[in-house]
Amino acid sequence: MPTRRRSARDRARRELGQNFLVDRSAARGLVDLLDPTPAPVVELGAGRGALTRELVHSGRDITAVELDPRWADVLRGSFPQVRVVRCDMLDFRFPAAEHVVIGNLPFGITTAVTRRLLAERSWSQAVLLVQWDVARKRAGGGSQLNAQWAPWYEFRLHGRVPRALVPPGARGRRRRPGGAAPTAPAAAVPRRQRYQRFVEAVFTGRGRGLAEVVRAVTGCRVRGLPALPRDLPVEDWPRLYVETR
Numbered sequence: 001m002p003t004r005r006r007s008a009r010d011r012a013r014r015e016l017g018q019n020f021l022v023d024r025s026a027a028r029g030l031v032d033l034l035d036p037t038p039a040p041v042v043e044l045g046a047g048r049g050a051l052t053r054e055l056v057h058s059g060r061d062i063t064a065v066e067l068d069p070r071w072a073d074v075l076r077g078s079f080p081q082v083r084v085v086r087c088d089m090l091d092f093r094f095p096a097a098e099h100v101v102i103g104n105l106p107f108g109i110t111t112a113v114t115r116r117l118l119a120e121r122s123w124s125q126a127v128l129l130v131q132w133d134v135a136r137k138r139a140g141g142g143s144q145l146n147a148q149w150a151p152w153y154e155f156r157l158h159g160r161v162p163r164a165l166v167p168p169g170a171r172g173r174r175r176r177p178g179g180a181a182p183t184a185p186a187a188a189v190p191r192r193q194r195y196q197r198f199v200e201a202v203f204t205g206r207g208r209g210l211a212e213v214v215r216a217v218t219g220c221r222v223r224g225l226p227a228l229p230r231d232l233p234v235e236d237w238p239r240l241y242v243e244t245r
């Protein structure tokens with residue numbers, strides 16, 4: 001391949017996080033994490049089709065989103081039964097009907113894609129391969145983002161994909177069945193934006209410790225709180241919100 005063409009591809013590889021899965025069993029393992037429902041699937045960043053190939057075997061209705069025109073064309077040629085949409089996954093219009101999501105995400109936009117997905121309402125499960133540290137952070141709770149979405153979503157860490165088979169983390173994310181959180185039903189947190197503003201105010205508020213910040217933000221004295229916001233288990237945030245209304 002001429003040097004100029006090769007370097008253009010190298011640049012695309014870097015800029016678009018094109019770390020393709022090379023191991024078929026790793027790809028199959030990710031696809032197997034999807035609920036065995038016949039729901040249509042949206043694949044984010046399909047690349048040269050490692051996950052797409054396994055999805056095709058599942059017999060689902062598949063939409064593959066890919067920004068790189070070269071790989072979008074390859075996907076169209078290899079999988080005529082798949083709807084290939086060439087666009088930025090951050091701009092993709094998700095279907096209104098219930099569906100599931102899968103993707104080996106480009107490293108650079110993992111958090112942006114996560115936020116985009118969290119704001120969407122029609123998917124029921126997302127299986128995402130991300131960096132190990134990101135996966136651990138999401139599944140471990142303790143972040144503002146986790147607490148803000150705890151009444152509606154549950155993050156689960158499923159395991160690790162060995163580095164040799166490409167990027168090093170895997171996680172699945174699942175909407176809580178029926179939208180209920182274990183400590184406070186979602187119905188008790190009716191206004192998502194208000195709840196999320198409350199979590200942000202507590203995470204960013206001033207004070208010596210969580211109890212003091214909660215008092216400053218809400219005027220309520222709450223006993224038995226841990227030292228810092230990150231120490232409060234995600235499932236306790238909705239209860240704290242309800243108790244301090």
Ligand SMILES: C[S@@+](CC[C@H](N)C(=O)[O-])C[C@H]1O[C@@H](n2cnc3c(N)ncnc32)[C@H](O)[C@@H]1O
Pocket residue numbers: 016017018019020021022044045046047048049050051065066067068071087088089090103104105106107109
């Ligand atoms: C980590 S690779 C995964 C490819 C394939 N699914 C696999 O597992 O081998 C990420 C893919 O997302 C594509 N991509 C990167 N940024 C994108 C964006 N903003 N919108 C859509 N696709 C994007 C890249 O071109 C690449 O094909």
